[in-house]
Amino acid sequence: MSAQQSFTAAAPVRLWEDGFARNPHGYYAALRAQGPVGWAELAPDTPAYVVTERRAALDVLRDVEAFSHDPRGWEATVPADSPLLGMMRWRPNALFSDGDAHLRYRTSLIDVFDLIEPHDLRALVHRAVRLLVDRFGPRGEADLVADFARPLMALVFNNLFGLPDSQGDRLDEGLLKMMEGGALAAEGEAEYADYVLRLVAAKVAERGEDLPSMLLDHPAGLTPEEVTWQVFLTLGAGYEPTANLVSNALSRILGNSLYYSTLTSGARPVMDAVVEVLHHETPLANYGVYYARRPVPLHGTRVRPAVPVVVSFGALGLFAEREAGGGRRDGDAAHLSWGAGPHACPVRHHALLVATEAIERLTQWLPDLDPVLPRDRLDWRPGPFHRSLNSLPVRFTPRSPDRPGGSS
Template sequence: MTIHPPDRHDFARSVPVRLWDEGFAADPYGRYRALRAQGAVGWAELAPGVPAYVVTDRRAALDLLHDEETFSHDPRAWESTVPADSPVLGMMRWRPNALFADGAAHLRYRTTLIDVFDLVEPHDLRGRVHRAVRLLVGRIGPRGEADLVGDFAEPLMALVLNDLFGLPESQGDRLHSGVGKMMEGGDRAAAGEAEYAQYVLDLIAAKTERRGDDLTSRLLDHPAGLTREEVTWQVFLTLGAGYGPTANLLSNTLSRILGNPLYYSTLTDGARPVMDAVVEVLHHETPLANYGIYYVRRPVAFHGVWLREAVPVVVSYGALGILAEREATGGRHPNDASHLSWGAGAHACPVKQHTLLLVTEAIERLTQWLPDLEPVVPRDRLTWRPGPFHRSLTALPVRFSPRSPASESSGVRP
């Protein structure tokens, strides 16, 4: 029997599961269990008064991700139904880029992005990461203590991305400030969107005036002939997607490694690769927990639920990673094929390998230079930023023996 969910006027009588409050940040898995109890598709709120269908079943998620005829990434019909000051609009409003496009437009944008990122050779990216880690260890190493979120993961991503896209190191704080506010989706979301948009506009203006050996210049000169506006929105997408989620993947992985002494000891002697920890994070603390957002082109029955137009349908990678893994593996160690954090189908992440290389190289280099990192706060007492879309630590304080990259005692040559 097809289940028809209540219309918008009945939401007060059918309380949706909140994905935006402090309770969700503290215990997302409890909220995911509540959604899963409703079936393959549950009811949730992405912000006060912003309901969404949430897919927590792996089979249903794969059906959605591979069905371009039924599901679209274009949010404009939904946009017209929400207040202009909705805190999630910064992350969800339509823009002419690869994320919010379908069909031929999506293929054109996506192919252009793949082409320019394919020109970033692994050894080149590795070198950029090494230089950034060296710079940051030079700042924090002599202190003997640091916050691996605010002092390492976030500034590392700002350094690497500014380098790749063609802005100087001094602009990193603007990237961090704007994207961070947008992803939290709270009262500061609109200000964050404006800050980040201005950062991107300044970058495009600089590269339009003077090209360089960078991703922005390659986009401007790509044979696909993207307009300046189209390039602006591809950069808006890729910088934002590259900064926040990758910084979170990096800090969440460091947290998992440092929170398990046996894990950390085998990592530092090379017995257990960093990639094992990254895969565990993609299951348990995936950085983009609820950002697989689609919309039905017409009302349709889907896995027992009647989906209506202009209501977001969210693939919950956070719920899928932990819940589907337990069903599929019986709790055994996860493998990289049993989660969907990279998406699937036409909109699967096009720069997965770049992201994995960046994160693993950063952790390996950091733990070579600072091999005795010790967490200050027990892992179960770490706090997480609120927001419906991400899984993001507020801080990861550590202490270690003071040193610098130039120190011979580090055992690593620059």
């Protein structure tokens, strides 16, 4: 094979298989065996390049001249009923734009999120945890995905976006279907889009103290349609990955009793567990999607236009630690879960605050959480983009939020 590899004869690694959810590291190893840029399928007969090496990833993330976030060239090559379109189709928002349009959308989002005071966001999380523990605490058992992580995000993000608590189930159901990229993806996309359209229409009619209203009134002069697509992006990008970050971190904490005891005693910060998840089980494992503007060489592979180039944040954390000799790196040194370059996550600090506060508050109320299943028997949701648990069943001493763990 020449230095500029052709993948036409290579068997693609099928990230849409159920086996990927059970053993992603095995699939990443198969991709890495092909070199820094592997050949995969995101859905049947839908190929993609997958970047598994840090230097190659940074070249993609930072090179705006060679790589674009605009998927319309790729869209023209896939069937109209492709299950990937819910997550990958072009929309006029910060994720799928380049240049001046991207800067306009991104700046408006940063500006309005900067108006959220950390103490207000912390209070929202505390309120949500209290409401949820009040529901399942007296039972002495819960599923920390269905009963905690996902409804917690519905409560927090509906509040930020100006909807009542009662709307949480509709938000959750649409995003679940869309994220998995399976047979129900189009249905989920339609449900979620309807949710957002109704939300923005309500704010156009009557402003409130919420993010959509602030976007509508931002000096950038976004139209209601543009605001709709920024909300579509940020509500989904805030809700789904942060819910998975919480549940993935809880699964790691509860799977190690010594680790759990150091957290509940305060000897070790929850942030350590969150950073471990970003290294090993990052929630959006394969959603750094770019497109070559022209045929370009990328670390031994000649990348063609109209074929997705997926930066695998899931693979990067795993292999970066191995390349460091197995030693632990602090902070973000060994992962790129927040991206890099112009499209790096603009609200990472908000997501980290929500996740860490949620876990800290839950373990304060319920310090004796006991997993029902060992970690290697937990069930993971299918789909090429995310790393997400189906459930995390636990038992604990029945309690009310009025009597948190440790009180007499």
